[in-house]
Amino acid sequence: MAGSRSAGVRVRLTALAVLVVGLGLVAGGAAALTLVRDELTGRAEEEASRQAGTFASMIADDVPAVLPPLVQVVGSDGTVLAAGTDVAHTRLLALWPENGGVTGTSRLPDGEHHAVAGVPATLRGQPVAVYAAASLEHADEGVEAATTALAIIVPVLLIAVGGTAWLVVGRALRPVEAIRERVTEITASQLDRRVPEPPSDDEVGRLARTMNEMLSRLEEVHERQRRFAADAAHELRSPLASLRTRLEVGLAHPSRTDWVRVASDLHRETVRLGDLTDELIALALADGATEPVEWVDLDEVVLTEVDVVRARGAVDVELSPFSAARLRGRAGELSRVVRNLLDNAEHHARHRITVGLSAQDRCAELVVADDGPGIPDADRTKVFERFFRSQRARDRDAGGVGLGLAIVREVTERHGGEVWLADSAEGASFHVRLPLAVDPA
Structure with a gap:
């Protein structure tokens, strides 16, 4: 029963360690994935903004005959005025850029994910918007690689943490189990035995020393009670033996016995017995406190x-x-x-x-x-x-x-x-x- 309780503590502590570390790893992994995605996406948006700004400075008078594959020019009414080959049939971003420009993400017809940046520009004196896209393929691949790595590393770490916790808790509880086994062996006739004391000054070590101090006190009390019982029996034996001897002699020779003297002797011995009984009761009450x-x-x-x-x-x-x-x-x-x-x-x-x-x-x-x-x-x-x-x-x-x-x-x-x-x-x-x-x- 005690062993099962010990195993239960070991299992619970190990499970708790795995749970806490697991939650920490999941939370840390999610944060790391978010940081990776944000960093790679930010770089793609910067590249798209750079391309859009560079092309916007080139179309003040006219749009070139051939545009980069991921650049398009949109009029103020939403009409695509010119576009590269990869974005000829879709508008990259529905948002109109203000003075500071605008950024976002868009998925092209081929299914590829892109970061999009738009900047305001002027074409032949009319306001237009220039949009440029940058592929997020590297960002997606980076996040996917990080996710795969975490999917492998987290279980391995949890197994390592669980095994380590199992061994550490088992080692920590080993002195407790040794104390328990020794206590089960100690009986009233073996109060001189002591539980093993670990060398460390931690809670288990203090527990062992406290139990040994308690056993020392119990041994002392038991020895005192044993001596008390032996001494009391010895003291009671004398007056009882005297009473019995006087009565047996008197009964054996009733005609030659001075019964008044016998009564006097018996009275003296019974008074002594009464005094001894009173003292024993007082001593027992004093011990009980x-x-x-x-x-x-x-x-x-x-x-x-x-x-x-x-x-x-x-x-x-x-x-x-x-x-x-x-x-x-x-x-x-x-x-x-x-x-x-x-x-x-x-x-x-x-x-x-x-x-x-x-x-x-x-x-x-x-x-x-x-x-x-x-x-x-x-x-x-x-x-x-x-x-x-x-x-x-x-x-x-x-x-x-x-x-x-x-x-x-x-x-x-x-x-x-x-x-x-x-x-x-x-x-x-x-x-x-x-x-x-x-x-x-």
Whole structure:
């Protein structure tokens, strides 16, 4: 099907080239024939005018006994007074010459085409007209020869143009066909393959490079989804296995089982499963980026999330320094960024969380710091990876699921910003920088 469409494009472009060139050749040929006829006819008319003028100067007193074969003298009443042998029985031109003379064409009784010129003259004091004719045989032969040449040259040129267009279009479409064939071979398990890129920097070359960039993005997304599915399955396996083991042990020894403790353990694991599910849903929504982009007052978002932490009363929250910041983004995603940073800080803080917000140099910078134990140097570059938890946080009673900071990084980068862990005298200090006037991807 695709091959037939390619052939159809090739045929249409070739036909278009032949049509355009054909119309140009026909128009040019017609113009050339007209110019040839006009030039040859003009020369014949000049010759006839010269002959008529020369003879007119010779008949002031009387007409010679013998006239040139193609010359005749006509009186003012239209009577042929004298004529050469070839025009003795026909009047060359019905028009009477004025002061400037007159020209035209006439076909003699023998069928030959002539150019005719007439000039005024005087014979014995009476006005007459002298007409002379010049054969147009050479003009007709020239036009006929040119027409014959065009009749041969035009089809040959059209065949040459058609063949050249067919080859050129086929060569131009060859990379497109190669791209199409390679794309049909690429499957979900072969996203590492790329379409061939022609060396030229034309539309086809840019198309190939754009498709390869798209394939790179698809490969990256596919790899992220694969890793995400594997990590999610691994994280879900542990609490599910723990739930199943506790239930199987309890059911195997019902009389010796402390069911209150089992219920407590099951409750803890189900809470962990619920938290993990919530984070997975949030991460999936962040990857989808379905929320509309709008103007967001980041300071109001931060204050709303800070009020939630303050309401729990586990730690104190200070705002310093804090100023207004308005940017374009997705309000729900930005709320998730602030909430995850505050939840992480609340989880590790001993007594206090410090939140700062400033707007300068066309960027808004959010700082969330805590007075907790901080993050080991070995983990500073890993805290934003999915499902990463430090050794300290692996305690099931205290540790999270390792997705909060990963969501922070992905949402921030989608908004054209960056997030990093800064050096701090105590605890951890997370910085998020977002552009104020750039729409997120």
